[in-house]
Amino acid sequence: GIQVEQSPPDLILQEGANSTLRCNFSDSVNNLQWFHQNPWGQLINLFYIPSGTKQNGRLSATTVATERYSLLYISSSQTTDSGVYFCAVVAQGGSEKLVFGKGTKLTVNP
Amino acid sequence: DSGVTQTPKHLITATGQRVTLRCSPRSGDLSVYWYQQSLDQGLQFLIHYYNGEERAKGNILERFSAQQFPDLHSELNLSSLELGDSALYFCASSPTLSVGYTFGSGTRLTVV
Numbered sequence: 001g002i003q004v005e006q007s008p009p010d011l012i013l014q015e016g017a018n019s020t021l022r023c024n025f026s027d028s029v030n031n032l033q034w035f036h037q038n039p040w041g042q043l044i045n046l047f048y049i050p051s052g053t054k055q056n057g058r059l060s061a062t063t064v065a066t067e068r069y070s071l072l073y074i075s076s077s078q079t080t081d082s083g084v085y086f087c088a089v090v091a092q093g094g095s096e097k098l099v100f101g102k103g104t105k106l107t108v109n110p
Numbered sequence: 111d112s113g114v115t116q117t118p119k120h121l122i123t124a125t126g127q128r129v130t131l132r133c134s135p136r137s138g139d140l141s142v143y144w145y146q147q148s149l150d151q152g153l154q155f156l157i158h159y160y161n162g163e164e165r166a167k168g169n170i171l172e173r174f175s176a177q178q179f180p181d182l183h184s185e186l187n188l189s190s191l192e193l194g195d196s197a198l199y200f201c202a203s204s205p206t207l208s209v210g211y212t213f214g215s216g217t218r219l220t221v222v
Contacts, residue, residue, distance in 0.1 A: 033211060041198055043213040045112070086153065088211075095166040097143065098202070098211055100153040 002027045002091040006101035013077050013108050021072040021104045023087030031090035032063050033098065034072050038083045046072070046085075077108045113137065114214035116201050122220045128189040131217045135182055135203030141165075142184040143204075143211065144176055148197040159184055191221045 003026040013019055025032070034046040047054050047061040049070065054061055058077075063070040074081055084105050088098040113136035123129055135142050144156040155168035159178035170176075173191075178184040188195060198218050202211045 031210075035213070041218065042215050043200060045210075045212055048210045088153075095158070096141070096160075097155040097158055097166055097168060098145075099155070102152055 002029070002089060002094065002099050004087055004089055004099055004101035006085075006087055006104050008104060009102065010105045011107070013106070015077060015079060015108055015110050017077050017108075018073070018075045019077060019106070021074070021085055021087075021106075023070040023072070023101055025068050025070075025087075025089050027068070028092040029065065029068075029089040030092050031098070032070055033088050034061055034070070035086045035088065036081075036083050037086060037103070043086070074106075077106075079108045079110055082106055082108045112212050112214060114139075114201060114203050114212050116199075116214035116217050118217060119215065120218050120220075122222060123191060125191055125193060125221055127191050127221075128187065129191065129219065131186040131188070131199055131201075131219075133184045133186070133201030133203075133214060135184070135201075136205075136212055139203035139205050139212075140182065141204045141206065142178055142182070143202040144170075144184070144186050145200040145202065145213075146197050147200060147216075148194075153200070156186070188219070193221050195219065196221045 005024045036044045051065040084103040088100045115134040140161045156170040158166040176186045198216045202213045
């Protein structure tokens with residue numbers, strides 16, 4: 001099945017810093033989503049982005065489908081950005097399930 | 111509020127027992143997915159229903175079963191519970207197939 005690799009696995013930032021999270025996937029996809037899991041366990045949908053670029057406030061994401069990667073940018077990070085960021089994909093021609101990467105654990109210190 | 115409702119939020123039960131987790135999808139969404147998140151396994155796909163019919167199964171144990179009812183809500187039944195079944199169980203819904211999954215807030219199951 002499709003493989004999803006996220007990097008880095010852990011990231012520690014000072015408040016106000018910028019960061020880039022990467023997601024590589026091994027096959028063509030119909031769907032790619034970025035999620036933020038907050039410290040209470042909730043999975044918050046950040047972007048639905050199978051291709052192209054989207055922005056939402058301090059967050060933006062770019063997916064280059066032909067090269068099988070996606071990037072999530074966080075600017076001017078805040079302590080509330082802490083948590084785990086997951087990339088998840090649906091493979092083309094496969095079942096419709098989302099396959100998750102192992103996540104990037106982000107800690108933003110005040 | 112994501113629009114996907116899961117109940118209960120927390121559940122503590124003893125080994126050998128049976129529990130039922132409930133999920134109401136977003137209004138209009140036909141697909142319901144169940145996922146298990148444990149510390150050592152990450153987010154694992156369990157099962158997918160579309161408009162009442164089972165579409166795909168993942169690594170779902172035989173002790174687990176699910177169904178989707180005519181009003182599109184879904185239930186996940188876990189029986190003969192073991193300590194290792196302790197996990198966060200998420201439900202997600204999407205309007206059709208492969209597009210825009212929205213997750214509920216999860217049910218945290220603790221088996222003691």
